[in-house]
Amino acid sequence: MTTTGFVTNIQRCSTEDGPGIRTTVFFKGCPMSCVWCHNIETIDADPVIVWYAVKCIGDQACVRACPESAIELTPDGIKINRELCKVCGTCEDACPTGAIKVMGNSWDSDSLIEELLRDKVFFTTSNGGVTLSGGEATYQSAFAIDIAIGLQANDVHVALDTCGYCSEKIMRDTLQHVDMVLYDLKIMDPQKHEEFTGVPLDRVLANAIIVAESGKSVWIRTPIIPEHTDNEENIRSIAQFIVEKLPNVVRYDLLAFNRMCTDKYKLFDLEYPLKDADLISEETMEHLADIARNEGVENVEWSGMTKNSTILTTNDEQEEKPCAN
Ligand code: SF4
Numbered sequence: 287m288t289t290t291g292f293v294t295n296i297q298r299c300s301t302e303d304g305p306g307i308r309t310t311v312f313f314k315g316c317p318m319s320c321v322w323c324h325n326i327e328t329i330d331a332d333p334v335i336v337w338y339a340v341k342c343i344g345d346q347a348c349v350r351a352c353p354e355s356a357i358e359l360t361p362d363g364i365k366i367n368r369e370l371c372k373v374c375g376t377c378e379d380a381c382p383t384g385a386i387k388v389m390g391n392s393w394d395s396d397s398l399i400e401e402l403l404r405d406k407v408f409f410t411t412s413n414g415g416v417t418l419s420g421g422e423a424t425y426q427s428a429f430a431i432d433i434a435i436g437l438q439a440n441d442v443h444v445a446l447d448t449c450g451y452c453s454e455k456i457m458r459d460t461l462q463h464v465d466m467v468l469y470d471l472k473i474m475d476p477q478k479h480e481e482f483t484g485v486p487l488d489r490v491l492a493n494a495i496i497v498a499e500s501g502k503s504v505w506i507r508t509p510i511i512p513e514h515t516d517n518e519e520n521i522r523s524i525a526q527f528i529v530e531k532l533p534n535v536v537r538y539d540l541l542a543f544n545r546m547c548t549d550k551y552k553l554f555d556l557e558y559p560l561k562d563a564d565l566i567s568e569e570t571m572e573h574l575a576d577i578a579r580n581e582g583v584e585n586v587e588w589s590g591m592t593k594n595s596t597i598l599t600t601n602d603e604q605e606e607k608p609c610a611n
């Protein structure tokens with residue numbers, strides 16, 4: 287049966303979202319609301335209209351086209367009244383420069399599978415595949431499962447990139463149709479977890495154990511966020527949980543914070559809460575990785591932007607991979 291869902295982006299040539307060359311699908315909708323979220327456009331399950339100032343020539347074609355009178359040109363640029371907007375897409379069609387866009391395209395599962403299979407040769411030659419990400423792919427679980435089934439039927443490796451917050455049933459159902467899991471463990475203090483992500487920790491930990499029981503290969507990932515997740519105690523607790531409860535973890539990634547999403551927040555008339563936060567130092571990333579290693583976690587890697595340099599990674603031995611297209 288064909289299902290439909292909303293996707294914000296299909297990113298080809300990814301080498302960070304699982305093994306090999308991968309195509310990552312960003313599903314719309316997420317149950318968490320992390321203070322540091324880098325993909326704000328994916329949190330809301332429904333499509334939204336966004337305006338890119340840099341592409342706008344100010345001809346007001348969108349203003350004239352909007353049937354809801356939801357757009358006006360102000361001295362600060364185009365303003366969209368989101369109370370009035372019905373996300374009909376008329377303004378996107380009218381705009382000559384692509385400056386106003388619906389974020390969140392509707393796909394039916396058959397068409398999306400067909401689109402993803404265009405990259406199959408790259409998956410085959412690199413031992414890569416497709417990663418279902420977001421947002422949170424399990425938030426549209428029926429759609430995500432249909433995509434996974436269709437890809438596996440075509441011998442494509444499927445990874446689920448999950449925040450871990452969904453019902454036990456959805457997690458178990460989804461696991462049946464994926465080959466591996468990228469699982470976020472962000473904060474081990476229950477109170478801080480709820481404060482900084484908006485959801486309770488216990489469901490995330492219970493689902494992690496369900497993933498372990500499935501025997502699927504798992505990469506655990508922790509975003510290292512200043513004054514939120516970057517303390518020694520947090521990383522030690524996550525490492526201990528991995529060693530004690532998750533025997534199928536094959537890699538632990540620490541992902542250094544950056545502020546590159548700051549401009550994305552402006553598209554939604556929002557201010558990035560961590561826009562003034564300092565980058566993490568290379569020494570701190572090394573130190574946190576060592577804490578995890580000392581607790582007995584194997585294959586601990588860190589990557590991302592640091593104070594000392596631009597993009598660094600402990601994954602130095604990783605071979606350079608060609609771009610898929
Ligand atoms: S999506 Fe439709 S309702 Fe919303 S601003 Fe554009 S034209 Fe107006």
Ligand code: SF4
Nearest residue numbers: 342343345346348381
């Ligand atoms: S139609 Fe496009 S280019 Fe013209 S004012 Fe609207 S957003 Fe800007």
